[in-house]
Amino acid sequence: xxxxxSQILTGLSLSSILLLVALGLAIIYGVTGVIxxxxxxxxxxxxxxxxLLQSQFGWSLLASLAVIFLLIAALGWLIEVxxxxxxxxxxxxxxxxTWGLGVMTQQIVRLTAGGELxxxxxxxxxxxxxxxxxxxxxxxxxxxxxxALGLFLLTWCIYRYTSFGLKxxxxxxxxxxxxxxxxxxxxxxxxxFAYGAGIAGLAGALISPLKSVSPxxxxxxxxxxxxxxxxxxxxxxxxxxxxxxVLGETSGLLAYYSNDTIAKALVLIAIVIIIRFRPQGLFxxxxxx
Amino acid sequence: xNRNRRxxxxxxxxxxxxxxxxxxxxxxxxxxxxxxxDGEIKVGVxxxxxxxxxxxxxxxxxxxxxxxxxxxxxxxxxxxxxxPVVEDPASDPATFAEKAxxxxxxxxxxxxxxxxxSASRKAVLPVFEKQENLFWYPTLYEGRECSKNVIYxxxxxxxxxxxxxPWLVEKFGKRWYLIGSNYxxxxxxxxxxxxxxxxxxAEVIAEEYVPLGHSEFSSVINKFRSEKPNVxxxxxxxxxxxxxxxxxxxxxxxPASMPMASLTTSENEVAAMGxxxxxxxxxxAPYFMVFDSPENQRFVEAYRSRWGGDKVTHFVSESAYFQIxxxxxxxxxxxxxxxxPLAIREAxxxxxxxxxxxxxxxxxxxxxxxxxPKIGQCKADGQFEILTQSADWLEPNPYSAYPNQKxxxxxxxxx
Numbered sequence: 189x190x191x192x193x194s195q196i197l198t199g200l201s202l203s204s205i206l207l208l209v210a211l212g213l214a215i216i217y218g219v220t221g222v223i224x225x226x227x228x229x230x231x232x233x234x235x236x237x238x239x240l241l242q243s244q245f246g247w248s249l250l251a252s253l254a255v256i257f258l259l260i261a262a263l264g265w266l267i268e269v270x271x272x273x274x275x276x277x278x279x280x281x282x283x284x285x286t287w288g289l290g291v292m293t294q295q296i297v298r299l300t301a302g303g304e305l306x307x308x309x310x311x312x313x314x315x316x317x318x319x320x321x322x323x324x325x326x327x328x329x330x331x332x333x334x335x336a337l338g339l340f341l342l343t344w345c346i347y348r349y350t351s352f353g354l355k356x357x358x359x360x361x362x363x364x365x366x367x368x369x370x371x372x373x374x375x376x377x378x379x380x381f382a383y384g385a386g387i388a389g390l391a392g393a394l395i396s397p398l399k400s401v402s403p404x405x406x407x408x409x410x411x412x413x414x415x416x417x418x419x420x421x422x423x424x425x426x427x428x429x430x431x432x433x434v435l436g437e438t439s440g441l442l443a444y445y446s447n448d449t450i451a452k453a454l455v456l457i458a459i460v461i462i463i464r465f466r467p468q469g470l471f472x473x474x475x476x477x
Numbered sequence: 478x479n480r481n482r483r484x485x486x487x488x489x490x491x492x493x494x495x496x497x498x499x500x501x502x503x504x505x506x507x508x509x510x511x512x513x514x515d516g517e518i519k520v521g522v523x524x525x526x527x528x529x530x531x532x533x534x535x536x537x538x539x540x541x542x543x544x545x546x547x548x549x550x551x552x553x554x555x556x557x558x559x560x561p562v563v564e565d566p567a568s569d570p571a572t573f574a575e576k577a578x579x580x581x582x583x584x585x586x587x588x589x590x591x592x593x594x595s596a597s598r599k600a601v602l603p604v605f606e607k608q609e610n611l612f613w614y615p616t617l618y619e620g621r622e623c624s625k626n627v628i629y630x631x632x633x634x635x636x637x638x639x640x641x642x643p644w645l646v647e648k649f650g651k652r653w654y655l656i657g658s659n660y661x662x663x664x665x666x667x668x669x670x671x672x673x674x675x676x677x678x679a680e681v682i683a684e685e686y687v688p689l690g691h692s693e694f695s696s697v698i699n700k701f702r703s704e705k706p707n708v709x710x711x712x713x714x715x716x717x718x719x720x721x722x723x724x725x726x727x728x729x730x731x732p733a734s735m736p737m738a739s740l741t742t743s744e745n746e747v748a749a750m751g752x753x754x755x756x757x758x759x760x761x762a763p764y765f766m767v768f769d770s771p772e773n774q775r776f777v778e779a780y781r782s783r784w785g786g787d788k789v790t791h792f793v794s795e796s797a798y799f800q801i802x803x804x805x806x807x808x809x810x811x812x813x814x815x816x817x818p819l820a821i822r823e824a825x826x827x828x829x830x831x832x833x834x835x836x837x838x839x840x841x842x843x844x845x846x847x848x849x850p851k852i853g854q855c856k857a858d859g860q861f862e863i864l865t866q867s868a869d870w871l872e873p874n875p876y877s878a879y880p881n882q883k884x885x886x887x888x889x890x891x892x
Binding site for chain 2: 449
């Protein structure tokens with residue numbers, strides 16, 4: 189019994205990290221259609237903010253989360269204003285531009301903060317472990333899971349129940365018609381990009397106590413995030429949730445029975461096969477064309 | 478007309494061939510035959526100052542330059558100043574090979590000190606073997622190499638494991654979990670570890686490799702929990718080692734009953750993961766920063782006053798430092814006119830030096846070093862506590878996992 193529980197918990201922990209990293213990307217990609225290759229760098233900047241606030245100003249991780257969200261969201265807002273908004277109808281150029289931004293960000297961090305690996309101290313209140321149905325799991329990992337679900341719920345509510353969310357859904361379906369009904373789509377895009385960036389920053393801050401913090405850390409996360417979004421179906425928040433759960437549990441299980449190298453390869457093969465038969469992803473919303 | 482042109486071309490070609498293969502060649506050969514010129518002797522320093530491994534290689538570069546400065550301040554070698562030619566191979570094996578060629582061919586360095594990863598060593602090896610030059614490699618590595626053109630001053634598997642593995646088996650038990658990054662170094666170390674464990678009647682319950690750069694260890698830690706090994710033998714490297722230690726700690730596992738034993742976790746890695754995550758785990762190495770010897774005290778003090786009070790020394794920077802002094806002793810035995818890479822190699826054979834870790838010696842047969850392994854336990858302040866040290870220096874055997882092969886002065890022998 190405790191084996192099954194701890195296996196499920198491991199999978200959930202993997203899923204929560206995937207969800208955190210993919211959520212921002214799913215929002216940005218779903219609404220604006222921008223393939224943001226600098227997404228991993230937002231994650232990395234979030235982790236560096238956590239490190240900076242902790243090592244220079246002595247802030248605990250929990251206290252700095254809100255600040256980090258606002259900082260990275262502001263940065264995302266700036267980038268949208270300066271670069272992205274000029275490129276909305278040129279998907280290839282946005283790929284190139286965001287990739288370039290990512291490279292520049294990495295080098296700026298390397299030059300200012302230095303290239304050495306950093307770490308962030310776990311909040312002392314969460315550094316213990318918890319017993320659940322006979323299985324032990326790290327309290328911090330459960331906390332990350334809770335935050336990931338909370339953020340997902342918040343995003344879903346905004347999307348579903350606010351008038352801003354309604355406008356977003358309208359823009360997602362057809363920007364030109366939504367604009368002709370008086371929706372300020374430029375403003376909606378800007379806020380979406382900022383919100384997505386802020387969530388990525390939060391993701392980086394939250395995973396920093398479990399991983400090493402380095403200028404290159406973002407590159408692996410952007411790949412994972414794309415995997416989740418593509419499998420779940422673009423424009424589908426529930427799809428993102430479901431696909432991160434599926435990917436997390438599957439790779440956890442495969443890694444337990446073989447090892448992480450094989451698990452990663454098998455998961456990728458499975459995604460390729462699924463995409464072959466369902467190019468729109470598992471949870472693509474049905475929209476009248 | 479036709480004939481004229483043909484003649485002209487012929488003459489031109491002949492002149493060209495002559496000028497290419499003729500005078501300048503003889504000239505340059507004469508002019509540069511002597512490696513020691515104008516009271517100086519040039520050496521190459523080849524550590525990455527940029528790129529992924531720059532952090533660690535920068536400390537090797539610093540230790541190397543410091544040793545050279547010390548020797549020059551002391552009057553050089555028989556009056557000859559050492560001039561370091563520093564190149565940055567940017568953590569890229571192809572650039573390593575290119576810069577090595579430049580140092581050997583156009584700078585005419587008599588030796589090159591450098592590189593950290595096995596991949597970069599393998600990349601420069603053909604350059605030194607083809608040009609009959611000499612490469613000095615300070616890093617611990619997986620062994621199984623027998624080059625006549627490399628002096629290896631870091632530890633090979635038998636030197637780190639011979640004392641370490643039996644000690645751990647006796648202290649903690651016989652159920653072992655081997656976890657490593659997926660490349661040659663961990664696999665070769667594990668080959669030797671398994672051989673030792675078999676001899677001790679211990680059991681390997683799992684041998685697992687994660688991709689380089691892997692940072693999610695929750696499945697691995699889940700397996701630690703359910704398998705309950707007595708010792709986790711970790712050859713995980715790079716940023717993965719930080720993630721592994723931090724997640725081990727977050728999971729609430731206890732180093733007192735399930736310690737991780739490593740051959741690569743030095744003061745440098747501990748600084749990157751935080752002392753809290755490293756505390757209680759074990760490392761085997763010939764050198765730790767806290768080692769108590771007058772030579773080490775001098776080394777640490779000099780390093781910190783030269784490069785900054787917060788800097789740490791570790792077992793690779795120590796070899797990067799003492800190999801320059803071995804070089805000095807070898808060159809000092811030669812007259813200025815005889816100085817050359819192969820003469821230095823012959824002169825360094827059997828040479829001894831009182832290094833920060835204790836007295837070391839270059840083994841004449843395989844050009845590796847006799848070293849003094851120690852076992853350290855990490856403490857929360859980021860330093861190690863040295864628990865045991867080998868009674869005597871330990872012979873280097875780069876083929877310890879392959880008893881039918883032996884590295885000799887004549888090359889690799891099947892026995």
